[in-house]
Amino acid sequence: MNTTNTEPRKIAIIGSGAIGGYVASQLAPRHGVVLCVRTPFEKLVIVEKGEEMEVPVRIASDPADVGPVDWILVTTKAQDVAGAAEWFAALSGQETVTVMIQNGIDHEARVRPLLGAGAPVIPSIIVCSVERKKPGYIVHHGRAHITVPAGGQSEAFAELFTGSTFKVEAVDDFLTVSWKKLMSNAMVNPVTSLTLRRLTVTTEPLVAPVVRELGREVVAVARAAGAKLTNEDVERNLAGFADAPGGGSSMLYDRLLGRPLEYEYITGAVVATADRLGVPVPINRTILALISGASGHKLDGSE
Ligand SMILES: NC(=O)C1=CN([C@@H]2O[C@H](COP(=O)(O)OP(=O)(O)OC[C@H]3O[C@@H](n4cnc5c(N)ncnc54)[C@H](OP(=O)(O)O)[C@@H]3O)[C@@H](O)[C@H]2O)C=CC1
Numbered sequence: 001m002n003t004t005n006t007e008p009r010k011i012a013i014i015g016s017g018a019i020g021g022y023v024a025s026q027l028a029p030r031h032g033v034v035l036c037v038r039t040p041f042e043k044l045v046i047v048e049k050g051e052e053m054e055v056p057v058r059i060a061s062d063p064a065d066v067g068p069v070d071w072i073l074v075t076t077k078a079q080d081v082a083g084a085a086e087w088f089a090a091l092s093g094q095e096t097v098t099v100m101i102q103n104g105i106d107h108e109a110r111v112r113p114l115l116g117a118g119a120p121v122i123p124s125i126i127v128c129s130v131e132r133k134k135p136g137y138i139v140h141h142g143r144a145h146i147t148v149p150a151g152g153q154s155e156a157f158a159e160l161f162t163g164s165t166f167k168v169e170a171v172d173d174f175l176t177v178s179w180k181k182l183m184s185n186a187m188v189n190p191v192t193s194l195t196l197r198r199l200t201v202t203t204e205p206l207v208a209p210v211v212r213e214l215g216r217e218v219v220a221v222a223r224a225a226g227a228k229l230t231n232e233d234v235e236r237n238l239a240g241f242a243d244a245p246g247g248g249s250s251m252l253y254d255r256l257l258g259r260p261l262e263y264e265y266i267t268g269a270v271v272a273t274a275d276r277l278g279v280p281v282p283i284n285r286t287i288l289a290l291i292s293g294a295s296g297h298k299l300d301g302s303e
């Protein structure tokens with residue numbers, strides 16, 4: 001397979017929620033896209049600036065109905081990767097490249113047990129605010145940026161998005177980009193989820209200092225792990241959240257629906273790394289306890 005030209009490719013997206021649906025909408029005009037879904041739906045609709053658009057994709061709910069593809073894009077929540085084992089088996093061919101489009105760190109470790117030892121895997125960091133209102137109905141609140149590590153198949157991956165709204169950037173210091181995004185998520189995802197508020201909750205006078213301290217703890221952990229973060233990154237994030245009307249977080253949307261929360265891969269990853277490297281993170285540890293208690297529980301108190 002020649003992965004460095006711009007011919008149409010066979011692309012499968014495992015996990016067609018908010019991110020998977022929006023990414024599909026940007027690839028479908030030029031490539032053959034199949035959505036590998038757990039909960040079937042009839043059609044994929046994207047809402048962009050208030051306008052609905054139906055996306056021409058194939059929707060498959062049975063791994064027996066698909067064959068090997070050029071690219072597998074993984075956009076489930078991090079804790080759901082293992083549950084998609086049958087999709088990986090059906091979609092993987094000799095030259096299939098798998099791209100992890102998820103929050104958190106250690107992307108490759110999540111999927112490696114489901115793939116052959118030498119199968120190429122690209123980790124990625126996505127900045128894009130999207131909300132799934134119901135299966136197959138996705139609202140894009142703004143931004144469309146993906147970062148991948150330089151080298152390997154990353155250039156070919158970036159070419160898939162030619163002509164789309166996504167900017168795909170390949171960087172040498174992927175570690176720093178990963179920790180910057182993890183910091184952003186550790187600052188807002190649990191706080192929006194616990195307060196049931198959108199990003200503007202971070203401007204509340206009593207909330208902002210907690211969010212700032214969550215970020216500063218992550219800076220200390222990230223630096224111990226070798227990433228180049230500073231407290232200025234925390235301030236930049238706070239200013240950015242205040243300037244994001246309408247946007248929430250993926251953890252807020254899950255909490256509103258009583259779904260399992262991705263906390264182990266966000267705040268949990270911060271605390272686990274902090275413990276390994278001997279960095280104190282008391283606020284993140286407290287938030288981890290609270291968000292773990294909220295995960296998967298209904299909002300009406302009925303458990
Ligand atoms: N939403 C956002 O704005 C952002 C999200 N992210 C990250 O992107 C990743 C995806 O998040 P998001 O799109 O919000 O999540 P969603 O919950 O909206 O979508 C995840 C999808 O994965 C599906 N899924 C789960 N298990 C399987 C399976 N075994 N087979 C097939 N499909 C499966 C779910 O199906 P079902 O319908 O059955 O539940 C759901 O449709 C996460 O890591 C998140 O943190 C990053 C940046 C922004």
Ligand SMILES: CC(C)(CO)C(=O)C(=O)O
Pocket residue numbers: 103127128129130184185188189248249250251
């Ligand atoms: C909050 C946001 C959009 C960016 O920090 C995100 O990554 C998420 O919703 O999980």
